[in-house]
Amino acid sequence: MIRREGKRLNKGGEKDRERERSGSRSGLTMRPGPIARNPHELYYLRMQRMREKTDKMEENKATRKLRVCVATCNRADYSKLAPIMFGIKANPDEFELEVVVLGSHLIDDYGNTFRMIEQDDFDIGSKLHTIVRGEDEAAMVESVGLALVKLPDVLHRLRPDVLVVHGDRFDALALATAAALMNIRILHLEGGEVSGTIDDSIRHAISKLAHYHACCTRTAEQHLIAMCEDHTRILLAGCPSYDKLLAAHHRDDYMDIIRNWLGDNVKEHDYIVALQHPVTTDIKNSIKIYELMLDALISFNKKTLVLFPNIDAGSKEMVRVMRKKGVEQHPNFRAVKHVPFEQFIQLVCHAGAMIGNSSCGVREAGAFGTPVINLGSRQTGRETGENVLHVRDADTQNKIYHALELQFGKRYPCSKIYGDGNAVPRILKFLQTIDLDEPLQKTFCFPPVKEWDISQDIDHILETQSALAVDLGGTNLRVAIVSMRGKIVKKYTQANPKTYETRMELILKMCTEAVIDAVHLNCRILGVGVSTGGRVNPQEGVILHSTKLIQEWSSIDIRTPISDALHLPVWVDNDGNCAALAEKKFGHGKGVENFVTVITGTGIGGGIIQHNELIHGSTFCAAELGHIMVSLDGPECMCGSRGCIEAYASGMALQKEAKRLHDEELLEVEGMLDLKKAESVSAIHLINAARLGNHKAEAVLRTAGMALGVGIINILHMVNPSLVILSGVLAAHYQAPVQQVIGQRALTSAQSIQVLTSDLEEPALLGAASMDHRDDLPSNVVPRPCTA
Numbered sequence: 001m002i003r004r005e006g007k008r009l010n011k012g013g014e015k016d017r018e019r020e021r022s023g024s025r026s027g028l029t030m031r032p033g034p035i036a037r038n039p040h041e042l043y044y045l046r047m048q049r050m051r052e053k054t055d056k057m058e059e060n061k062a063t064r065k066l067r068v069c070v071a072t073c074n075r076a077d078y079s080k081l082a083p084i085m086f087g088i089k090a091n092p093d094e095f096e097l098e099v100v101v102l103g104s105h106l107i108d109d110y111g112n113t114f115r116m117i118e119q120d121d122f123d124i125g126s127k128l129h130t131i132v133r134g135e136d137e138a139a140m141v142e143s144v145g146l147a148l149v150k151l152p153d154v155l156h157r158l159r160p161d162v163l164v165v166h167g168d169r170f171d172a173l174a175l176a177t178a179a180a181l182m183n184i185r186i187l188h189l190e191g192g193e194v195s196g197t198i199d200d201s202i203r204h205a206i207s208k209l210a211h212y213h214a215c216c217t218r219t220a221e222q223h224l225i226a227m228c229e230d231h232t233r234i235l236l237a238g239c240p241s242y243d244k245l246l247a248a249h250h251r252d253d254y255m256d257i258i259r260n261w262l263g264d265n266v267k268e269h270d271y272i273v274a275l276q277h278p279v280t281t282d283i284k285n286s287i288k289i290y291e292l293m294l295d296a297l298i299s300f301n302k303k304t305l306v307l308f309p310n311i312d313a314g315s316k317e318m319v320r321v322m323r324k325k326g327v328e329q330h331p332n333f334r335a336v337k338h339v340p341f342e343q344f345i346q347l348v349c350h351a352g353a354m355i356g357n358s359s360c361g362v363r364e365a366g367a368f369g370t371p372v373i374n375l376g377s378r379q380t381g382r383e384t385g386e387n388v389l390h391v392r393d394a395d396t397q398n399k400i401y402h403a404l405e406l407q408f409g410k411r412y413p414c415s416k417i418y419g420d421g422n423a424v425p426r427i428l429k430f431l432q433t434i435d436l437d438e439p440l441q442k443t444f445c446f447p448p449v450k451e452w453d454i455s456q457d458i459d460h461i462l463e464t465q466s467a468l469a470v471d472l473g474g475t476n477l478r479v480a481i482v483s484m485r486g487k488i489v490k491k492y493t494q495a496n497p498k499t500y501e502t503r504m505e506l507i508l509k510m511c512t513e514a515v516i517d518a519v520h521l522n523c524r525i526l527g528v529g530v531s532t533g534g535r536v537n538p539q540e541g542v543i544l545h546s547t548k549l550i551q552e553w554s555s556i557d558i559r560t561p562i563s564d565a566l567h568l569p570v571w572v573d574n575d576g577n578c579a580a581l582a583e584k585k586f587g588h589g590k591g592v593e594n595f596v597t598v599i600t601g602t603g604i605g606g607g608i609i610q611h612n613e614l615i616h617g618s619t620f621c622a623a624e625l626g627h628i629m630v631s632l633d634g635p636e637c638m639c640g641s642r643g644c645i646e647a648y649a650s651g652m653a654l655q656k657e658a659k660r661l662h663d664e665e666l667l668e669v670e671g672m673l674d675l676k677k678a679e680s681v682s683a684i685h686l687i688n689a690a691r692l693g694n695h696k697a698e699a700v701l702r703t704a705g706m707a708l709g710v711g712i713i714n715i716l717h718m719v720n721p722s723l724v725i726l727s728g729v730l731a732a733h734y735q736a737p738v739q740q741v742i743g744q745r746a747l748t749s750a751q752s753i754q755v756l757t758s759d760l761e762e763p764a765l766l767g768a769a770s771m772d773h774r775d776d777l778p779s780n781v782v783p784r785p786c787t788a
Contacts, residue, residue, distance in 0.1 A: 580607025709741025
């Protein structure tokens with residue numbers, strides 16, 4: 001009205017000036033009369049009228065209510081918009097509230113959540129059915145199109161001064177597009193944030209359409225400024241939902257709410273809230289992650305409240321997966337479509353953990369210190385408190401289960417990254433400052449995003465999680481810090497004492513030193529693995545019978561003293577089995593279901609992996625490969641028998657033959673240094689002599705290779721592995737002869753089995769560490785991180 005009157009005034013002024021110009025051109029003189037006025041009088045009269053109109057405009061502006069339309073699309077955005085709506089409604093002299101409801105609010109499968117808006121006593125001005133069912137990409141696009149068809153009539157009828165839009169949903173994009181094209185000012189909530197999916201593109205697109213911004217964090221504010229948004233139109237308000245949750249989460253009846261949703265037997269901090277949404281840019285993977293999450297939750301065996309996913313593409317398949325697994329009938333699970341926000345606050349606040357990819361996990365849950373496991377890429381880049389553990393590559397059930405073990409039941413400091421409880425007063429004051437006559441000009445320039453805290457990333461944790469590996473050899477005692485990726489971070493070596501007491505004392509001293517160093521090296525020690533020669537009961541952690549190389553080392557409980565001293569779980573096994581575990585985890589055996597590892601060192605040992613399991617045997621003497629007999633009347637073995645592989649092919653056997661040849665003066669050849677003392681002769685001298693053409697040395701090695709090859713053929717015929725791995729200092733020498741013997745003497749079906757030499761430099765240490773890293777640990781074994 002003010003503008004139309006102003007136009008009439010200007011039009012009259014133009015006519016007066018036209019009459020004056022016409023009179024001048026015609027040469028006529030205006031005669032004084034009843035309506036004639038002095039030009040100066042006309043000027044002052046026009047000025048007076050303009051002042052009156054201006055005063056009236058200012059008066060109308062001062063008394064006029066700002067008409068604010070709040071549009072809500074789903075249960076999640078209503079939790080952020082409701083506090084603002086209550087604030088607007090509580091100030092009727094300043095604002096006039098209009099409410100538009102659309103999207104999944106009006107769908108029965110998603111709880112008909114428009115009813116909670118009505119229960120909050122808000123008058124809904126328009127209900128728009130805008131969702132095209134199908135829950136796929138095409139349905140999302142069609143839903144946006146349907147909303148754009150219906151919104152113009154509603155916005156034209158309501159004629160709001162400002163439209164309040166929240167977040168990053170496709171419904172909100174339709175709202176912002178329609179309002180921008182109809183010259184309606186837009187206030188966008190939670191712009192400038194980063195979450196790692198298509199939601200980013202939608203959110204930033206809405207920010208570019210919006211005229212004003214109420215953001216939650218300082219980083220989000222800086223992102224908006226970097227996007228060339230005018231900083232005077234950006235309000236750092238905090239999240240409106242924090243106003244409600246910080247004021248309401250200390251309720252006396254919270255246990256009643258928990259029991260109402262999860263049953264009477266559930267306890268505080270002893271249940272899980274799960275909320276996983278599809279990622280529209282990677283639907284197949286997000287469904288796989290959802291399935292793995294449900295499998296992990298079923299295995300974790302805790303009461304769990306599962307909320308249905310949102311209406312994005314892929315949600316139908318996720319619901320189908322949930323029902324296929326019987327979640328709705330499972331006694332530990334309660335699957336629901338909707339929980340009122342006030343009750344949801346209580347459930348999240350007192351949960352043992354929250355899991356999924358909902359923004360609630362990285363935002364609202366932080367205000368309570370509730371531990372969160374964020375799965376996949378949906379919240380990548382979003383600011384989080386220290387309560388959030390990211391499992392970005394959630395490609396195995398075990399990884400998710402491990403994250404649950406790390407997080408469940410913890411409590412973290414409460415975070416106020418997203419608000420301090422005073423967002424709504426700031427937003428209402430910001431709305432009052434909006435100048436409705438001010439034009440806007442916008443351009444686009446997006447800044448680099450802030451990287452996440454790597455210490456809260458599951459892949460980084462897997463990299464820094466480590467074990468102490470202890471290797472008891474005949475000569476040396478070694479301890480190492482070994483990462484889960486198989487990297488030896490630090491190694492300690494001492495001579496192996498000859499007595500039990502001094503040996504145990506040294507083991508504990510070296511392990512304690514390593515644990516202290518691990519803290520400074522940013523390594524989380526999960527447990528201790530011990531590799532030793534002899535026969536071992538790994539279930540009890542007892543060395544039943546040792547080799548002759550390690551004295552006073554039989555019937556020894558090694559697990560208890562180490563575990564008591566370090567407060568860590570301890571695993572113990574035979575060194576041959578450890579070498580097989582090392583190959584399974586880090587070497588040629590990775591991904592191989594059936595293989596054999598043969599250690600060729602001072603003695604002969606090894607381990608057998610059958611159907612991905614290590615074979616121990618009924619009395620823990622399986623895979624004593626060195627004592628497979630290949631001759632009835634062969635040389636005497638250290639075990640007391642004759643004709644064992646170890647009596648032919650071990651380092652000690654070769655050294656014995658080298659000394660014999662040396663004593664008979666049959667070892668020396670041209671090019672070798674003279675050996676003055678027989679005690680200094682070793683297997684290496686025998687091998688070097690053979691390489692230089694010593695026929696006697698060649699014969700000894702040929703016999704040793706034949707014996708080892710025949711013994712391995714016996715293994716092939718018994719357990720039929722698909723691979724043989726030779727480990728130890730003599731492996732490279734024996735690889736070709738053993739492969740040749742297999743080709744000549746094995747059954748036809750076994751002749752193609754490949755023999756490889758190990759690439760691992762420290763199989764005993766890596767194998768000891770692998771006992772702590774095994775994926776097949778029983779569920780009741782929970783490694784405790786060291787806090788020394």
